Amino acid sequence: MAKFLTNRDENYAQWYNDLVIKADMAENSAVRGCMVIKPHGYALWEKIQSGLDRLFKETGHVNAYFPLFIPKSFFSREAAHVEGFAKECAVVTHYRLKNDPDGKGIIVDEDAKLEEELIIRPTSETIIWNSYKNWIQSYRDLPLLINQWANVVRWEMRTRLFIRTAEFLWQEGHTAHATAEEAIEETNRILNLYAGFVEDYMAIPVIKGYKTENERFAGAIDTYTIEALMQDGKALQAGTSHFLGQNFAKAFDVTFTDKTGKLDYVWATSWGVTTRLIGALIMVHSDNSGLVLPPRLAPLQVVIVPIYKSEDQLNTISAEAKKIKASLESEGITVKYDDRDTHKPGWKFADYELKGVPVRLVLGPRDIENKTVEICRRDTLEKSTRSTEGLTGHIVSLLGDIQSNMLVRARRFRDENTFKVDSWNDFKAVLDDQGGFILAHWDGTVETENRIKEETKATIRCIPLDAPEEEGKCVYSGKPSRRRVLFARSY
RNA sequence: CGGGGUGUGGCGCAGUUGGUAGCGCAUCUGGUUUGGGACCAGAGGGUCGUCAGUUCGAGUCUGGCCACCCCGACCA
Secondary structure, three states: OOHHHHOOOOOHHHHHHHOOOOOOEOOOHHHOOOEOOOHHHHHHHHHHHHHHHHHHHHOOOEEOOOOOEEEHHHHOOOHHHHHHHHHHOOEEEEOOEEEOOOOOOEEEOHHHEEEEEEEEOOOOHHHHHHHHHHHOOEHHHOOEEEEEEEEEEOOOOOOEOOOEOOEEEEEEEEEEEOOHHHHHHHHHHHHHHHHHHHHHOOOOOOEEEEOOHHHOOOOOOEEEEEEEEOOOOOEEEEEEEEEEEOHHHHHOOOEEEOOOOOEEEOEEEEEEEEOHHHHHHHHHHOEOOEOOOOOOOOOOOEEEEEOOOOHHHHHHHHHHHHHHHHHHHOOOOOEEEOOOOOOOHHHHHHHHHHHOOOEEEEEOHHHHHHOEEEEEEOOOOOEEEEEOOOHHHHHHHHHHHHHHHHHHHHHHHHHHOEEEOOOHHHHHHHHHHOOOEEEEEOOOOHHHHHHHHHHHOOEEEEEEOOOOOOOEEOOOOOOEEOOEEEEEOEO
16 A cells, blocks of 8 residues: 555645645635646646546536525525535625735725625526526427536635545536436436446546445435545545436426426536546555546656767667657657756656656667667556567557556555444444445434444445345344445545 | 634744744755665755834834634535
8 A cells, every 4th residue: 555645744745735736725825725736747637537527528518617605595595505505605805805905915895795796606506596497488399418627616624635625626417307216217327437437547447336425415306426435435426417316407497398288396406526536546556656637547658768978879769759759649659759958867757757657768879879769657667678679569568468467456545444244243344444435224214324433434425226125134233124234434 | 603723945843031034844956775664965946925003123012904724513
């Protein structure tokens, strides 16, 4: 396990703040708990965006954009929704500043008080459904499949870099359907899309399931989730997809006329993933040398570092490096040739490892003489020297190897840290000794769920979709249970 | 909001019984180096979180305020 996750003296945020991504929490009080995502970190978000966006479009979704501000009255239409978010909303009350008459800088102009306060969106269901009311009249307007890339603000009491920041970037899908079946189908389609993306691109294995009533999204009938396991044995919710039933349609009076001429409320879904995915990527794959990026997500896939003494040597090496670079690029690989003379090779090696670049090629005088190149793969840090003959094909398959190896490794870790537990003592022992996922029977009651949470801090991450039916007894109460659910301590 | 901790050059820190600020890294200049984060020499950079008080004198003592971090409650 990476040092930064086990060494409790240093917190992991500091580790990647200092070493990897430089995403400082903003210092100013007014933007407390927010991130400054520096270019290297933001490039990862752009890769996540472009990958997901393509998948959304392939499944018939389109992008739109809605306002940042939500009138307070919109927000309170859906009872469960307002209750869920009320405690963490940033509220805009004024629209103007003025010079302090006492000369002490600038103050809020009390004359510019808003008649109705504006909430900075913590999520956009309400303002979007307020629009949908005007957009939907007939079954011919359905389904409405819209996604938004945006920022949202949730005034969390405690923030954590990437995992829970006051402001974060995300995508939120909001769809409307003519029938419950179609909406549920959409909910599942997105869940599978998320799981596929996170596993195929990010090399993070996930468990698909649905949430207990306790853990459900505020205003949802059902919340589906993908749950990932971090290297320190804690779970992280990596994405959610909600079946909202007719709750929001009723709250915003969104009706449509069906084929038989009957008026009905539409059925809704919403779903989202956030910059938390970057946190997951860091906490699943990093090692003591820094970040490890799966090739499909790496903004830079191959870096070439020259080693030289004289100008002449550099020229010869550069000519060869540029040939290799062009050849790799013709295969769609992103390559950087780093011939800066401001840093030494050793410094560059360490720096690119810290940044997680999947493959490093090194060219020195020795290599030019032997027509070879040194190859170092980031996932295992193995070095080898091979002929430049057929190099491009080799790199293409090496990148594929790294991608699949990372998923295999993460899945092995996940499986080795997933425990079937049948007694309360074992349950507590597993949590205290190593953490990880626990599959255990649960009697289905909120009381038991809460008791377990109070006593162990473990929560039900989800009821796995593929959980087989089996007779059992609740690990806490001993009452009968039909299937195992997934417990863990979580972020 | 409870419990703990911390605010001193860009970053990380030291600063003794109160005497007018220092170290490492980073930066800049020159030179030697370059196959795993180079070395030597020199240089620049700080109203010590903030406001008030005590004092001849405050980074240091006293009080208020502000902010941040960690552990909870809350949560993508």
